Amino acid sequence: MTTVNALSEVAALMGDPARAAMLSLLMDGRAHTASDLALAAGVTAQTASGHLGRMAEADLLAVRAQGRNRFYRLASPDVAHAIESLMALAGTRAQPASRTAAWRRDPDLRFCRTCYDHLAGQVGIAVTDSLTQHGHLEPKGARDWKLTPSGELFCARVGVDLPGARQASTRHFARQCLDWSERRPHISGALGSAIADTFFKKGWAEKLRRGRTVRLTDSGRRALSRDFGAAI
Amino acid sequence: MTTVNALSEVAALMGDPARAAMLSLLMDGRAHTASDLALAAGVTAQTASGHLGRMAEADLLAVRAQGRNRFYRLASPDVAHAIESLMALAGTRAQPASRTAAWRRDPDLRFCRTCYDHLAGQVGIAVTDSLTQHGHLEPKGARDWKLTPSGELFCARVGVDLPGARQASTRHFARQCLDWSERRPHISGALGSAIADTFFKKGWAEKLRRGRTVRLTDSGRRALSRDFGAAI
DNA sequence: TCAATGGTTCGGCAGATGCCGAAGTATCAT
DNA sequence: ATGATACTTCGGCATCTGCCGAACCATTGA
Incomplete structure (x- = not known):
């Protein structure tokens, strides 16, 4: 039960086109700003912010605030x-x-x-x-x-x-x-x-x-x- | 763009709780009937049939008709x-x-x-x-x-x-x-x-x-x- | 031949979710 | 201070999609 939920939750996060576009960009291993990722996903900043927050919450992404930018990167090699x-x-x-x-x-x-x-x-x-x-x-x-x-x-x-x-x-x-x-x-x-x-x-x-x-x-x-x- | 779609489509298939439950069961490497999978997913046969059809269509599952049963299994080790x-x-x-x-x-x-x-x-x-x-x-x-x-x-x-x-x-x-x-x-x-x-x-x-x-x-x-x- | 069983298709409904506009917070530049 | 930039939160709308009841097809068993 729990394992199934875990599987579906993670997969569902990757299963949205906008989030998948962000993850694809992040596959270069670098950290990208929220704006950058919004652009890559073809959505507005608000929408991107929601996506990024959810993925960070689920430990798919790691965040680092730097000045007024927030840099997101993949949380782990896994x-x-x-x-x-x-x-x-x-x-x-x-x-x-x-x-x-x-x-x-x-x-x-x-x-x-x-x-x-x-x-x-x-x-x-x-x-x-x-x-x-x-x-x-x-x-x-x-x-x-x-x-x-x-x-x-x-x-x-x-x-x-x-x-x-x-x-x-x-x-x-x-x-x-x-x-x-x-x-x-x-x-x-x-x-x-x-x-x-x-x-x-x-x-x-x-x-x-x-x-x-x-x-x-x-x-x-x-x-x-x-x-x-x-x-x- | 299509690459992202491909990623998101596959992930979205795995991202539904019912489908994830089916895939979890199929992780034993064996073939299971549609009824079995419906039971495992906690949905009715109609709903399961739809899920299974979509996953088979996407080449995530392989089907084999046997009498009035249909056996589904993971399409590949990948x-x-x-x-x-x-x-x-x-x-x-x-x-x-x-x-x-x-x-x-x-x-x-x-x-x-x-x-x-x-x-x-x-x-x-x-x-x-x-x-x-x-x-x-x-x-x-x-x-x-x-x-x-x-x-x-x-x-x-x-x-x-x-x-x-x-x-x-x-x-x-x-x-x-x-x-x-x-x-x-x-x-x-x-x-x-x-x-x-x-x-x-x-x-x-x-x-x-x-x-x-x-x-x-x-x-x-x-x-x-x-x-x-x-x-x- | 007829009933039972396994599976699929169709149609409509309800909940979930992605989207954006508007507004709010923090940081930087002047 | 004032404005600009980067980002987030909130609220409402539109769409998507998963779900089931009902009906249908195919195979099996008697």
Whole structure:
């Protein structure tokens, strides 16, 4: 009973078009102002405020007041994961081509994007596949990976901040996240986030100003080939 | 824009309390009848029918008509995954106690009964499992089996009237029939009927005067163990 | 053949909810 | 102070949609 209510309440929150539009925007992992989200959802500020308040109340969103702005972001990686898996479902559905979302066919977005705070798309999958194929990651349970000793060495060599990742003891360390465009799991969790940070810090990848699309730089391509043994 | 619609449409389907209750029940991975799901959701059959139709239309559920029942199940592991990740957001608790019809709990009926003209229940499943595990039956298409050469020999040895079964050219020969109580396919079609006939003719099983319940005799138990290698 | 059962469709009703205009609060700029 | 900006609360309206009664179809069992 309670579990059912919990399921329907959370799903119903995501099930409104305006709120879904806001959540989609927030999937870039950044914090956005209420105005921004109202614009994205195509509703007035009052309406957006109501939606945002409800989602924050339900712990789907976290709020931070800054001056006269209020910044909203996804409350946790779990929220992002749930949204991603719903999107994967939606992608499965056979739809008339004319109604298919333009951005779902966007090749850049399919190639590389942020999924909350880690990498997704072909690049995210390439990184994940490299780690598993070289024995750095091993399946653990139904939805996690385990970092092997060789994986620890690899992270140290490439410059992934493992100690920092381990500090976030509250979140999953090496979580599987279903990629909606590739339809296979990529690495998320603290380790996925640390890997993404490495990509951005070393200039291997850059977030575009708008949207979730990430551009892989030339040095990023070289790093993928040299360090990960991945051909992209 | 359509992407948002896709997300919100899927989420909205899961966001109704009645539909969420149905999905929760279906999370056991088994197929359930529309009546079962209506009961679980606490709504009437008409209302449930509407919900189930919508979820099937959206490819969240798969349907299989079986006699006058319609069995619904989750369309794919991805659906289960999405539901699970939504449940994770609000914390998981115990499942609601399912109220099932009295006859469904009748242990004798669950043990052995006729399903039209063939055997169902634990005995029907035991027979079917024996045939498949010994290589006598092989899957053929989505809803049929194929009798292998070793299966032909086995039938001859046990005394199943194969020529008679083959004469009924109008009906399926070795059909899969979803077992109501075991929720797994058992053998039906002309071959299933011929096998059941053998059970009754040899005194391995007896139909009770009323209802569909079938009693397995002592010699039937021995035959199951000796000829089928099944422990009941 | 006829009744019982499982399931669906249709139509109308009632409650839920999303929407915006108007008004109110807090912060910033001048 | 005064005005502008960002955001929220309130109230009423329109729509949506879930619900059930009634009727209908298909299969089954006798």
